[in-house]
Amino acid sequence: MKLVKLIANLGYGSRKDVSQMFRAGRITDPDGEVLYADDVVPHESIRIDDEPLDPAAGLILMLNKPLAVTCSRKDPGRVVYDLLPPRYNVRTPVLSSVGRLDRDTTGLLLFTDDGALLHRIISPKAQVSKVYEATLAQDLRGDEAELFASGTLLLESEKEPLAPAILEVLGPRHALLTVTEGRYHQVRRMFGATGNHVETLQRIAVGGLTLGELPLGEWRVLNTDEISLIFSGNP
Known part of the structure; x- marks a missing residue:
């Protein structure tokens, strides 16, 4: 996938916006060398304004949901997506919550842009606890x-x-x-x-994945081992 499309799909802007970022020299490698739209580099070697690129498609993250926040994209009040970086709301493929917690329930809420993984977690056959x-x-x-x-x-x-x-x-x-x-x-x-x-x-x-020390209202991306924990520890 071309770098312009890759970065645009991660929500950093339209392809036109990303092309302008390349021209402005904002997209570099870890050593600060300017990258160009037709370069072929590993995902982990891309920096935007000296910050690592967001995770690629296949992302799954956990949020410690606070009170009075709704698991919805459209609600008169605050929604869970407000707690994530704005660009996470316009990623392609779309990032969705894995099930829901009601407005008055706090705690562990998962998000993913991997539809197959989402359905695997919520499927009654999986019996994820x-x-x-x-x-x-x-x-x-x-x-x-x-x-x-x-x-x-x-x-x-x-x-x-x-x-x-x-x-x-x-x-x-x-x-x-x-x-x-x-x-x-x-x-x-x-x-x-x-x-x-x-x-x-x-x-x-x-499953076997716990909140741990994640502060209320904070989120983080899960690694491969943590994703595996979701399917362990079931009754």
Whole structure:
């Protein structure tokens, strides 16, 4: 792929914009030598204004989503894409969230421009686990773990019972819940079915990938080993 098209696809501007960047000498190699549009160089050897080029197509990144941010491209309020560099919103292929977290849920949210990888993660057949940490309005009854693990819990307006889920009690009103599905507001509705209400909810892991020390509202690109973790650590 020609450098002009490559850089334009990464969202740095139109092909005309990128051509002007070449003419201005803004695109160089790591040693500061000016590159030209017809040069053939490795992706990792391209610099724009002395900064490394963004990752190529096949990107997957993780974000620690804060409260009051919507998993949407169009919303009257703040959206998750506002937390990424503006050029990430105009990359080709498009960068999409892998599933969603509701406005009042924080934590681990993945993005990718690899459609096949996205569908592999969210496919019910993959059974990629998601771990949520919840604080509740009322004390747990004591039978929730058995109910959630039974595979018989039928949520209101649903026709199929939920797949078995794992509840780990951390305190009277504090628990971890591991699910392998992604139904609408699933965790909140599961606790709601027991007469309880979720006050705070954070997703802390997807498969074997955890938030780690990633600060709230920050993001980073995943490496190959971390991507593999997504498909490990499942129940």
